[in-house]
Amino acid sequence: MFGSRSKDEKAAPPQDAAPASLTKSTRDPQAPKGRPTPKRSEAQTQRRTMATPTNRKEAAKRVREERRAAMTKQREALAGGDERFLPVRDKGPVRKFVRDYVDSRWHAAEFFLPVAVVILVLGMIGSRSSSLLTLTSVLWGVMIVAMVGQSLLTARLLKKQLRERFPKENLRGTVFYGIMRTMQLRRMRLPKPQVKRGEKP
Numbered sequence: 001m002f003g004s005r006s007k008d009e010k011a012a013p014p015q016d017a018a019p020a021s022l023t024k025s026t027r028d029p030q031a032p033k034g035r036p037t038p039k040r041s042e043a044q045t046q047r048r049t050m051a052t053p054t055n056r057k058e059a060a061k062r063v064r065e066e067r068r069a070a071m072t073k074q075r076e077a078l079a080g081g082d083e084r085f086l087p088v089r090d091k092g093p094v095r096k097f098v099r100d101y102v103d104s105r106w107h108a109a110e111f112f113l114p115v116a117v118v119i120l121v122l123g124m125i126g127s128r129s130s131s132l133l134t135l136t137s138v139l140w141g142v143m144i145v146a147m148v149g150q151s152l153l154t155a156r157l158l159k160k161q162l163r164e165r166f167p168k169e170n171l172r173g174t175v176f177y178g179i180m181r182t183m184q185l186r187r188m189r190l191p192k193p194q195v196k197r198g199e200k201p
Contacts, residue, residue, distance in 0.1 A: 093169075158178050
């Protein structure tokens with residue numbers, strides 16, 4: 001008698017126990033999902049992996065498109081002066097000051113190419129004329145002296161201004177950067193001049 005009762009109690013399920021199907025279908029929203037949530041860096045890496053081209057042809061095409069977009073932004077920055085997309089050699093407040101300093105003044109070196117063309121034409125026309133040959137020689141001499149003299153003066157004044165304005169910055173190569181800019185015609189300079197002649201940089 002006691003034995004049969006104990007068997008019935010063991011066989012009967014507990015009253016407070018819920019059916020298995022009900023426990024599976026109704027999950028507590030606060031309960032863990034059974035897998036860890038991926039970190040942001042892992043998710044970004046996974047997205048990049050999914051976006052990676054599947055073959056070399058697609059990869060090469062994407063590289064060309066990215067390079068073309070970067071070059072377009074760089075050309076726009078050279079024309080407009082946007083610091084974010086300028087080449088490394090033109091970035092920074094020091095290089096910008098050098099450009100503004102050069103662009104705010106007249107320089108004999110910027111007229112070198114036009115004068116050289118004129119001298120070449122005069123030399124070809126007056127190859128048999130001693131007076132024209134003398135004139136071309138004088139023009140060459142004046143041009144060279146003016147270029148060298150003004151370049152030395154510009155280098156000295158520019159170096160002084162840079163030391164006063166940027167005492168803690170690395171100024172290596174900045175004076176040479178400015179002198180090379182003086183040798184270009186104003187309309188041909190890149191990045192484009194942002195100041196007018198006579199303005200203070």
